[in-house]
Amino acid sequence: MTAVPPATLPPLVEIAATALFALSGALLAARLKQTFVTASFFALVTGVGGGTVRDALLNVPAFWLNDMWIAPAILATALLAWFTPHRWWEGRLLEWADAAGLASFTVLGTTKALALGVAPVPAAILGVVTGCAGGIIRDVVAGVPSIIMRPEIYVTAAALTAGLVVLLAALSVPSALAWIVAGMAGFALRGAAMIWNIQLPAYSRGN
Amino acid sequence: MTAVPPATLPPLVEIAATALFALSGALLAARLKQTFVTASFFALVTGVGGGTVRDALLNVPAFWLNDMWIAPAILATALLAWFTPHRWWEGRLLEWADAAGLASFTVLGTTKALALGVAPVPAAILGVVTGCAGGIIRDVVAGVPSIIMRPEIYVTAAALTAGLVVLLAALSVPSALAWIVAGMAGFALRGAAMIWNIQLPAYSRGN
C-alpha cells in the first residue's frame, strides 16, 4: 500500500466535515450539561474520530496531526455551540450536523482508501466505517444509545454514498462531480429518513 | 519489527474466524430488531474488529483491506442470519459462534504477533486482546453488557489458547498441530464454562 498521489479531496473539505461532526459532539455535550472543556473534547473526538479510525486502518498517521487548521476548527465549533443562543440548537440540529458529517466522511474515507490502492469493495466498506465511527464514538463515550441503533435509515445512507463513490469512479466520472453526487445522495437519504421517519424493515421474529 | 515471512495461518482460517464472529454480530442485531443493513454492519465490526485492533497495534494495514473474500463472507453471514428460520438461532448459538471466534482470533493474533517478531509474552497478550476485542466492540456499540463481564470463564479461555500457542511454538511443535490444539483447548474451556456454568472465584469483599 504505497502512497500514490491520485484524486484526493482538497483539505478544506476534510476541515469542514470535521467541523460538522464536531458541532454534533459539542451540542450533545451541552445537552448533557457538560463544561466547555468537556464539550471541546467531545467536539474533538467526534470531529476527528471517523477519520482517525480510517487512518489507523490504512496504517497512516492520523490526518489531524499534520494539519494546522483542524484544532482551530474544533475550538471555533465548540465556541459556536457554547455561546450562541440556545434556541438555535433546539430541535434536530444535532442530527442534521451528524448527517452532513456522515455523508462527508464517507466520501473522504472511500476516496482516501481508493487513493491508497485499496480495492473498490473494501474501500467502500472503509468509507462506511469512516462515516459511522465518529458518531458511534461520540455516543459510546457519552453513554447514550448509539445513533446506528436508531430505527431510521443511517448505515444505509453511508452505504449509498460509499457505493456511489466507487461506482462513479469506475465509470470515470470526474472526481469532483462524483464526490458531490455521492455525498448529496447519502445526505438526502438520511435527511429524508429523519423528516419522514423512513425505516427499513426490522428483523421480526416470525420471519 | 520487520515483516519476516514465518509460520502464518492460511487465509482461509482468518476468513472462517471472521465469519464466525460476524455471525454472532448479525444474530445480536437481529435480536435487537435492527434492519438488515445494520445487521451487516454489526457482522462487519464484530467479524473484523479483533483482527483490526491487532493490526493497528502491530502497525500494519487492516487485514481485510487487501482480502477480496472478507466482504463476501460478511455479507453471506448476514444473509444467513437474516433469512434462515428463527428457531435455528434460539438458545445460545450466538455464544457458541462467539466462542469459536474467540479461540480462532486468539490463535490468529498470537501467531501474527510472533510472526512479526514480537516476544512471546506480549505476543500472547496481543492474542488475548485480539480474541476479546471483536466481542467487546460488538457489545459496546450495541449498548449491551460486555461479554467479558459475564460471570463464566471468558478471558481465561483466550489466555489458555494464547499461552498454548507460545508454549507449543517454544517447544517446536509443528505449527498446524499447535494451532489446532491451542484453539480447541480454549474453545473447549469456554464451551464447558457455558454448558456447566463454570466460573472462577469472583472478588469478594472480605478477602
Add this chain to the structure above:
Amino acid sequence: MTAVPPATLPPLVEIAATALFALSGALLAARLKQTFVTASFFALVTGVGGGTVRDALLNVPAFWLNDMWIAPAILATALLAWFTPHRWWEGRLLEWADAAGLASFTVLGTTKALALGVAPVPAAILGVVTGCAGGIIRDVVAGVPSIIMRPEIYVTAAALTAGLVVLLAALSVPSALAWIVAGMAGFALRGAAMIWNIQLPAYSRGN
C-alpha cells in the same frame, strides 16, 4: 513524520504510569466482583489503553509490544489489587490512581508526539487524548459512566498538563524539569477538584 531521537522520557516512567492506570482498572474490576483474570484484563486495557491509542494515531507499533517490563508490571498490579486487604482500596483510591495515570500519560503522549515531529498544538491535543483514553476505555468496557462525564474537572487537568509541556518546551526549559512541573500541575488540579469538588460551570440552558 520520521523518528528523530530527541528528548524522550526514560522507559521507567512509562512503566510506572502504566501501573498506576492498571491499578485503577484492577480496582474497578474488583469492585464489580469480577474474577482475577478479568481484573488483569482490565488492568491491561486501562494501563496500556491511552498509550496504545497514541501510538496508533502516531502510526508506530504499540509501545508495550517491545517492552519486557509492561506485562510483569500489569500482572503485579493486578495481584496487588487482588490480594491486599480490601480496606486499603476503600474511598477514592481508584480516582487517585486514575489522576496520577492521567497526568503521567498526558506528559508521555505530548512528549512522544513532539519527539516525532508533530506541531505543538496537535501534540498537546494528542497528549490530552492519550491521558483520557485509558480511563474512557476502562469505563466503556465496564459499562459504567465515563470518567470524563463527571462534574469535577478532568479533561481540563489533562489540558493544563499538555499545555505546560509544549509551553515549557518552547521556552527551552530543561525537559526533565518541564515534565515534572507539567505533570504535577495537572495532578494537583485534578486532586484539588476531587478534594474540594471543584467544577467548571456547566452548560446551562438559558445561556
